[in-house]
Every structure is written in structure tokens, then in C-alpha cells.
């Protein structure tokens with residue numbers, strides 16, 4: 001297997017690349033389907049995003065104008081996830097940690113029970129091919145909504161979610177505000193993750209990891225600004241689930257060849273390679289490996305090392 005993936009990268013053998021087992025540990029259900037699948041279903045074409053968007057604000061403008069109008073009903077929301085699962089299987093993804101936003105409950109008359117029914121049915125249907133590990137998605141705006149906060153707390157009791165992830169504008173909520181929620185998730189044995197350091201701020205990464213007792217960080221690429229923080233992450237075995245194309249398109253990184261994933265790796269920080277929002281960034285996990293090789297960021301052997309380490313459970 002080792003030689004196969006290495007050779008497949010050098011030879012640009014995409015069939016062999018897809019065949020190699022991979023993980024996707026950073027994928028949001030809401031934007032998880034490729035645009036072409038949504039286009040086929042809708043019978044229309046969707047304007048692609050600009051090659052560069054101005055950070056999260058720019059992404060939200062694109063999503064609000066182009067994608068959101070098509071994602072308004074439960075059937076489409078369910079179609080998106082199922083189509084993403086099929087694509088992930090086809091791409092050789094064997095473990096998929098997909099985050100289901102707490103606001104998804106609003107699509108079901110019976111709220112969280114409906115979410116559970118849908119996700120459990122999917123897990124069962126695709127279990128032989130892929131290990132779908134449902135993740136509870138917490139938008140940072142939750143801090144302003146006691147109702148959503150209480151719903152999230154109930155969601156932790158479903159026994160459905162294996163991990164929890166915090167995301168969206170960092171300024172919307174300090175980690176302190178969700179600390180009780182994360183403590184509850186930890187007590188339930190769930191893996192704890194948060195988006196932090198996507199657009200700078202190495203110190204905030206360490207602070208958030210300590211406060212929320214995170215197991216992994218989504219993005220966290222700003223750690224590369226600080227040797228101390230990189231050393232600390234490495235020593236504490238905090239893994240970063242990086243999404244290279246997302247970082248470039250949202251202008252956290254100027255271009256792929258300059259991606260700090262190289263520096264993070266060289267400083268002993270564990271990294272994985274993931275998709276984030278395939279509906280926007282339009283790359284599979286295989287594409288992301290291939291892109292990093294072709295941009296000269298890593299050698300085939302290094303990429304195979306990252307791939308193999310990502311298949312092992314987090315330390």
C-alpha cells in the first residue's frame with residue numbers, strides 16, 4: 001500500500017490514488033456535496049465561487065447569493081449529505097467525520113429526533129463502505145441564542161454524535177462561552193475540536209485548546225507564526241485538520257506552494273488533509289493530496305506518511 005500511493009502520486013495515477021484509504025476529518029455537512037451533483041438534481045448551473053474570496057465574510061457572500069437559495073428544504077439537505085457520502089466512498093475515504101450543524105434540527109418537525117433518524121439511517125446504509133462519524137456542529141453565533149445553546153446541550157445526550165466542533169467568525173463568541181458545552185461533550189467521551197487560527201493568531205489557538213480541552217484543531221494554520229505554539233501542539237499531540245484549498249481560496253494563504261502545512265509538519269505538528277466545504281472548494285481528499293504534491297509542498301513519501309498517520313486514531 002505504501003509503495004502504491006507513493007508511485008501513484010509520482011505517476012499521477014488518479015485511480016490508484018483514490019483506491020488508497022484516506023480520512024476526511026474536517027467536512028461540514030451543509031456544503032458537503034459537489035456543486036455538479038446539486039446542479040444535476042436542480043437542472044440548473046450554479047455560478048462557481050471566485051478563485052479568491054475575502055476570508056469568511058467573502059465566502060458567506062457567495063454562499064448567501066448562490067448556494068443558500070437552493071438549500072432551503074429537508075429533502076435537498078438530505079440529498080446533499082448522501083451525495084457527499086457517495087463521493088467520499090468513491091474517493092477512497094474510509095473515515096468521514098462530518099459536522100451536522102445544530103440548526104439542522106429546524107428542518108425536522110420533531111427537531112433533533114429527525115436529525116438522529118436521518119443520520120442513523122445513513123450510517124447504517126453505508127457502513128460497509130465508510131465509517132460515517134457524526135459530529136455536532138456548533139456555530140459561534142450560538143452564544144447569542146439561549147435556545148440554540150439548550151438544543152446543543154440536548155443534542156449531546158442523543159448518543160449520536162462522536163465529536164463536537166465550533167466554527168464561524170471567531171469574534172462571535174469567545175471559547176469561554178461554550179466551555180460548559182465542551183465540558184459536557186468531554187464527559188460524554190466525545191472528541192473535541194474547534195476552528196481557530198484559520199486567519200492568524202497563534203496564541204488564541206493555544207488558549208482555545210487549553211480552555212476547551214480540544215483534541216484536535218480545525219485549520220489552526222496560524223500556529224506556524226509561533227515556534228513555541230508549534231512545539232506546544234507537537235508535545236501535546238494536538239492534531240490539526242487542515243484544508244489547503246479552502247485556506248487558499250479564503251485568502252488565509254496566498255498560494256498553495258506557500259502553505260504553512262509544510263512548516264507545521266517540519267516542526268513536528270501532526271496534520272491531516274481534508275476538504276472543508278466541497279460545494280464551495282470543489283476538491284476531493286485525493287485532489288488535495290495531489291495538489292500538495294504538484295505544488296511542491298511535500299514529496300510523495302511525506303504525503304503517504306501523513307495519509308497513513310491520519311488513518312490511526314488520534315493520540
Ligand SMILES: [Zn+2]
Nearest residue numbers: 167195218276
Ligand atoms: Zn471548516
